Amino acid sequence: MIKIFELKNIISIKDLNKSDIDYIIDEASKLEDIAKSREISEELKGKILGLMFFEPSTRTKMSFETSMKRLSGECIGFENTGSSSVSKGESIADTAKMFEGYCDALVIRHEMEGVSKFISDIVDVPVINAGDGAGQHPTQTLLDLYTIKKEIGHIDNIKIALIGDLKYGRTVHSLANALTLYDNVELYFVSPDKLKMPQEILHDLDKAGMSYTETSNISDVIDKVNVLYVTRIQKERFADIDDYLEIKGAYIINKKMLEGKDLIVMHPLPRIDEIDGDVDDTKYNKYFTQAANAVPVRMAILKTLIKNNPK
Ligand code: CP
Structure with missing residues (x-):
């Protein structure tokens, strides 16, 4: 049953059920012509x-802006605290209260997990989590699922490997949670030992009765999957830079590895070195399409939340 019409905030992908996700995917599909002007x-x-x-x-900021403008709405905001009164010491709570007075909905990105939830508890306008630390990135997951549906034709029955920084990568946390809603998904986690999927997410998968395979070798999965979902090692989340340097460059996908395979390569971007530039001009590259898909998907999200939650 669709519950998104009663929903005010999207903080975690777990706020949505499968019907909600199907609804957003359908709406996004109908909005493609507007997204492309x-x-x-x-x-x-x-x-x-x-x-x-x-x-x-x-991507997240520009695609939310584009989505709002394509629907004839407007945006205000900041992209670094230096240009706001946060730099003078104003609290996050007071800053959010100001935005509540000026806006119909808020999109929030913060390096600390839980900040979007905290703000959603103190304002009356819809709040969308645009990435909170190593927590969740639910709207990225919606555009990832939209891309999989468009490119593969279905989400049920996919065979997908999530590769790279599974510990700190919020996109893979949200995506793993969402995939529990689909039937017969074969899920592979490929990461260095130090960057394995957190226990909390594994617990969610266990609770949903979803099995998964963990490995540190891409070669174990590359012939088994139809989606390689590659992620960046999240340098900014390492307490010790030496740990980052030790792991950096652990996985690099190149054209030669992909030749003859029936799969697509996705990446939430930005990439550093984990997908070689020689993949860009191949049929495997779906990461730029994925980034462009953010517009119809975020249009569908904004339209739904703002229209169903008038001030
Ligand atoms: N995918 C994503 O969240 O990209 P940005 O960090 O550029 O928003």
């Missing part, structure tokens, strides 16, 4: 989206 929409005319980005972003 082949049609004009005034669905969110007069509405203002607040963007509170305490941590850097290219």
